Amino acid sequence: MTHLTQTAFRKAEKKYKRGQLAHDLDNAVDLANKPAVNQAVRAIRLAHDLEDPATVPFRLFTHKRPPAYVLRDHPGLLLIPNPFTDEAQRWLARKCLCDCPRPPNRTNLDAFFDTPPESLFALASDATTCSQPISNRAEKDILMADVTLPKDRVYTQPGLPAALLERQRWCTLGMQYNWTTKEYDRGTSPFDQDIDCLMRAIAIAITRPEGSAGDSVDTGNEYDGNSFASEAGIVNYYDERATMAGHVDKTEEKMDAPLISLSIGLSCVFLIGGMTRDTEPTPIVLRSGDVLAMCGESRMAYHGVPVVLDGTTPEFLNNPSAGTGDVVAATYPEWHHFAGYLTHHRINCNARKCS
Numbered sequence: 001m002t003h004l005t006q007t008a009f010r011k012a013e014k015k016y017k018r019g020q021l022a023h024d025l026d027n028a029v030d031l032a033n034k035p036a037v038n039q040a041v042r043a044i045r046l047a048h049d050l051e052d053p054a055t056v057p058f059r060l061f062t063h064k065r066p067p068a069y070v071l072r073d074h075p076g077l078l079l080i081p082n083p084f085t086d087e088a089q090r091w092l093a094r095k096c097l098c099d100c101p102r103p104p105n106r107t108n109l110d111a112f113f114d115t116p117p118e119s120l121f122a123l124a125s126d127a128t129t130c131s132q133p134i135s136n137r138a139e140k141d142i143l144m145a146d147v148t149l150p151k152d153r154v155y156t157q158p159g160l161p162a163a164l165l166e167r168q169r170w171c172t173l174g175m176q177y178n179w180t181t182k183e184y185d186r187g188t189s190p191f192d193q194d195i196d197c198l199m200r201a202i203a204i205a206i207t208r209p210e211g212s213a214g215d216s217v218d219t220g221n222e223y224d225g226n227s228f229a230s231e232a233g234i235v236n237y238y239d240e241r242a243t244m245a246g247h248v249d250k251t252e253e254k255m256d257a258p259l260i261s262l263s264i265g266l267s268c269v270f271l272i273g274g275m276t277r278d279t280e281p282t283p284i285v286l287r288s289g290d291v292l293a294m295c296g297e298s299r300m301a302y303h304g305v306p307v308v309l310d311g312t313t314p315e316f317l318n319n320p321s322a323g324t325g326d327v328v329a330a331t332y333p334e335w336h337h338f339a340g341y342l343t344h345h346r347i348n349c350n351a352r353k354c355s
């Protein structure tokens with residue numbers, strides 16, 4: 001059937017695609033604007049504290065027990081609306097742009113260009129290096145790469161850092177996913193330690209949450225977060241036109257641990273469906289700082305991002321002088337470069353335990 005008729009998931013993707021959603025967001029789960037009236041969600045109580053990792057020299061979380069929700073129709077889909085300090089979001093953006101997309105982590109550009117060790121973002125932001133082209137790979141490397149050779153010739157030319165930064169769509173963290181074998185290559189790259197600590201803190205906090213009255217309702221996450229470790233992950237970079245088609249993340253050997261996912265920058269609509277594309281997905285507005293965890297059943301569910309919402313980056317990220325005086329600003333004084341990027345992009349950083 002699914003081959004002949006349009007699936008419910010595909011219909012929803014079309015409904016939310018760019019340019020035709022003005023009033024449709026009324027039906028989306030939007031915890032920042034109307035949590036109480038939202039019939040699709042149920043408030044829950046975290047049973048464990050969200051502890052700041054010892055490795056980070058400032059506060060990451062605003063509350064130890066922030067408000068949290070599950071989706072009624074999607075058991076195991078947990079949401080924590082932005083529990084982060086503004087500083088933590090700036091720190092995370094910085095990590096995702098400067099620390100993550102560097103060798104040995106892989107990026108989508110690797111097949112065509114020699115990824116600079118200092119990150120494209122750093123090169124594009126630096127007046128002394130931004131006009132030096134990144135060399136393209138030798139033709140034989142391109143032909144040997146496990147990818148379809150793109151039709152547009154631009155990929156076979158050297159590129160300027162700022163132009164290539166716009167083409168950077170993802171990088172992989174920890175065990176690197178091999179698109180040819182469709183398996184993880186083990187031991188290829190250490191997972192960023194700070195991001196791992198942050199993801200572990202979230203995994204612990206969401207362990208067996210309770211009903212909002214402290215009752216023990218089934219919230220769909222039985223996994224003991226103390227066993228969680230970020231073994232593989234992806235940082236996705238979305239410009240305003242980018243989308244992610246519906247899919248299930250099922251490469252991991254074991255699927256019992258939550259997949260934890262963070263958003264920074266522009267908001268988006270996230271669709272969470274069921275085990276097949278025939279289940280009608282629920283649209284959720286994800287905003288900067290929101291934590292989404294796919295636990296239990298929902299770990300096997302179709303999901304995707306049909307649209308990124310223009311003009312939604314919060315002031316503390318897109319203001320060129322944001323955070324002046326805080327720990328992050330002291331370490332990274334060039335915030336205006338980040339502000340420029342975050343005004344037009346969404347970053348998603350996610351972590352999985354694979355074994």
Ligand SMILES: O=C(O)CCC(=O)C(=O)O
Nearest residue numbers: 234236249261305348350
């Ligand atoms: O960008 C998102 O929120 C979803 C990303 C995702 O589904 C993935 O990387 O597998």
Ligand SMILES: [Fe+2]
Nearest residue numbers: 247248249303
């Ligand atoms: Fe996914």
